[in-house]
């Protein structure tokens with residue numbers, strides 16, 4: 372029986388994970404769940420699974436939640452609550468489905484305790500990949516990728532020695548605007564931008580998918596996770612979202628991983644530690660789909676892709692700067708402070724103009740502080756520019 376903590380339990384990843392847990396009560400026990408502010412859903416999930424440890428954003432919410440529960444649970448709050456849950460000795464595996472930089476906190480502390488971390492939160496790898504790998508190496512902690520492309524690559528790359536791999540390809544649906552003329556980007560509203568054509572996801576990642584910033588982050592994530600040279604990581608636009616990743620081998624052949632776009636598959640693969648279990652997912656019928664298409668991405672129309680490659684080349688916390696700026700700029704777009712076409716503009720401006728004015732140690736506190744500084748810098752840019 373695996374003992375789990377599900378961080379971000381009220382989100383798209385967290386809910387999918389708990390659906391799997393519900394179907395396999397003999398395999399999994401949920402000892403902790405967290406949310407930010409969605410008390411109603413957290414309470415329902417907590418009561419359904421009788422979860423002993425809960426985490427919410429602040430003390431007030433924690434008191435409210437505790438008072439409303441129909442059983443007795445320990446309710447923690449804030450960054451400290453995320454830390455406490457991640458290091459509980461009785462928990463073996465953490466699923467990190469928090470969106471944004473906060474996901475770094477349980478990831479970091481869980482790895483520090485040598486735990487297995489099933490990581491959906493790409494922000495922590497983009498901002499602190501080096502630190503997380505260093506900690507995991509020291510403690511024996513494990514990072515298992517949950518992002519679908521990286522789960523696919525993890526499975527494909529396991530089958531071949533490194534020297535056999537010539538290139539890796541991440542696929543991208545292209546998002547809702549791949550075919551839209553760029554002159555119309557200025558009129559794109561948040562309501563339209565969050566409607567992803569193939570995946571059902573949280574708001575932030577949906578906007579990132581529409582700008583292709585998400586795919587840029589995934590390139591960074593792949594480079595960190597698999598220690599792969601940047602020039603050997605490519606993106607292919609594949610609107611059907613059936614092939615999630617491909618590996619090109621030196622003999623000219625390719626390996627590919629195919630499934631219906633459903634996050635339950637990579638989540639279950641990580642939670643079971645690589646066992647295959649039956650899942651309530653739509654049957655993949657290739658003859659029904661008929662055609663799978665692939666094309667090169669348009670870096671002109673989607674400059675976020677270029678920014679991601681440039682950030683990796685630049686190194687020195689540039690990926691963190693890009694990610695922090697993106698959190699601010701996406702919020703500004705959702706609040707209608709900036710238009711869709713301006714998203715890459717503010718990202719590039721932050722990358723060019725933000726200066727690190729202190730000695731950043733590769734430690735959690737420094738990384739979180741730097742992230743905050745960048746967010747403030749981009750907020751000021753947005754205020755001035757809009």
Ligand SMILES: NC(=O)c1ccc[n+]([C@@H]2O[C@H](COP(=O)([O-])OP(=O)(O)OC[C@H]3O[C@@H](n4cnc5c(N)ncnc54)[C@H](OP(=O)(O)O)[C@@H]3O)[C@@H](O)[C@H]2O)c1
Nearest residue numbers: 379381382383384406407408409469470491492493572573
């Ligand atoms: N969804 C996907 O298909 C998918 C695929 C690959 C990777 N990912 C990655 O997985 C992560 C989660 O994505 P998602 O789509 O599941 O997001 P989501 O639906 O927006 O859910 C986010 C979850 O994190 C919690 N949360 C948000 N901000 C928080 C904060 N500051 N402190 C504590 N908890 C916080 C939310 O709580 P409340 O509900 O209370 O706000 C919610 O439980 C992201 O990093 C994303 O890039 C997602």
